[in-house]
Amino acid sequence: MTPTTPINRPLGDGLVLRSLRDSDDAERVATFNGQIFGPKVAEMSRSLMHHHPATRPEHWLYVEDESRAQIVSSLALIPWQWRYEDVTLKSGEMAIVATDEAYRNRGLIRALAVRHQELLCVGEFDLSHIQGIPYFYRQFGYEYAMPLEPGWHLELRQLPDAPADSAASYHFRPATCDDLPLLMRLYEEAGQSLHIRTVRPAGAWQYLFEHSEGTETQGEFWLLLDAQEQVAGYWRVAHFGFGTGLIVSETSRLSGPAAEALLHWLKAAALERNKPYIRFNLPLTNDLLRVAQGWGAHDSGTYAWQMQLVDVPRLLSRLAPVFERRIAASSLAGLTQRVVISLYRTAYELDIACGRVTAVNALNRCDQADLHLPPLLLAPLLLGYRSRAELNSMYPDVRVRGQSQVLVDVLFPRLESFIYSIY
Numbered sequence: 553m554t555p556t557t558p559i560n561r562p563l564g565d566g567l568v569l570r571s572l573r574d575s576d577d578a579e580r581v582a583t584f585n586g587q588i589f590g591p592k593v594a595e596m597s598r599s600l601m602h603h604h605p606a607t608r609p610e611h612w613l614y615v616e617d618e619s620r621a622q623i624v625s626s627l628a629l630i631p632w633q634w635r636y637e638d639v640t641l642k643s644g645e646m647a648i649v650a651t652d653e654a655y656r657n658r659g660l661i662r663a664l665a666v667r668h669q670e671l672l673c674v675g676e677f678d679l680s681h682i683q684g685i686p687y688f689y690r691q692f693g694y695e696y697a698m699p700l701e702p703g704w705h706l707e708l709r710q711l712p713d714a715p716a717d718s719a720a721s722y723h724f725r726p727a728t729c730d731d732l733p734l735l736m737r738l739y740e741e742a743g744q745s746l747h748i749r750t751v752r753p754a755g756a757w758q759y760l761f762e763h764s765e766g767t768e769t770q771g772e773f774w775l776l777l778d779a780q781e782q783v784a785g786y787w788r789v790a791h792f793g794f795g796t797g798l799i800v801s802e803t804s805r806l807s808g809p810a811a812e813a814l815l816h817w818l819k820a821a822a823l824e825r826n827k828p829y830i831r832f833n834l835p836l837t838n839d840l841l842r843v844a845q846g847w848g849a850h851d852s853g854t855y856a857w858q859m860q861l862v863d864v865p866r867l868l869s870r871l872a873p874v875f876e877r878r879i880a881a882s883s884l885a886g887l888t889q890r891v892v893i894s895l896y897r898t899a900y901e902l903d904i905a906c907g908r909v910t911a912v913n914a915l916n917r918c919d920q921a922d923l924h925l926p927p928l929l930l931a932p933l934l935l936g937y938r939s940r941a942e943l944n945s946m947y948p949d950v951r952v953r954g955q956s957q958v959l960v961d962v963l964f965p966r967l968e969s970f971i972y973s974i975y
Contacts, residue, residue: 592768611629697857705852713819722813725775738786746835760974774786
């Protein structure tokens, strides 16, 4: 564990907010997380703290009751990189949030969230995301804005048995660390169908293969090979997740015949493992899911990542090349206009000259804006989770000045997004 300067912030009543000081602290935090969430989360905490290349000691926060020398609350910041079209963004996950039941309703998560926000600002993160429980994290500036845990189900009875000659066309083997360069290439190719996706560097791939066993996110990677022994694709089966089905949590691009062969393998694996159905935790653009839909896979609902925009002007500036391409590809090519987005108490201005974003400015309250919307709704609009029309139909205080409607829709279209895990 890399040495760092830990935080030590008194909260009153003998409670102190701290970050990891040494390996003993790391073990105490892991043990506490296990007491709240179970042994697999304890092991996940240990693996992340000691082995994941993205984590830092200062990102693991906890509150200690000094009178008892016990940890009573914890929270982690896990750095990710995302690709928004061709722009790379930093997102800091708020992860493994826990409080001892006897210490709840005392503002400990709020205190930890304040420090988390400080770390996001110091680290110049663009976004923050959390898988959290319903509603609670809105009080910290988070809003549902990215698909999470789709639940497409295919009952085993809906899928016929494999044809007798299918074994000659394709076969399967577990992937190993030696396959990482190939897996990384296939992963990048698959991501081209998504507007927003996870950047998964070599170190994160190494972590998944070498340090996720026994954790909440453990899974297995497999390769599909054709009759000429050429790799036709890969997939990942998650060992743990929502529901009782066999969970497919990731795949490469697949041809139609390869996807059919994989579905037959999945049916056989589900039967062998006593799983009653196959669940596809995959984006709508995924080749395997599309073939499964043809066999009757049904949608049982999708949750969502809750998102926070850390520094709106900086984020809008970083996305300027995306906005410029959208304008150039529209009827507004060559546009020169000052565009104001009002969040009622604050506002942001994009200066556009000849189709180029020349400046992004933060403003005070602005009543004459092109777009008005409540503050938390900027995340789902900017990240393409909801269109302007969808938000307008749900919230009367989403307002667009008539002549600006086309421009707002050009700048903020619906997007296809999916966030594959880095741990």
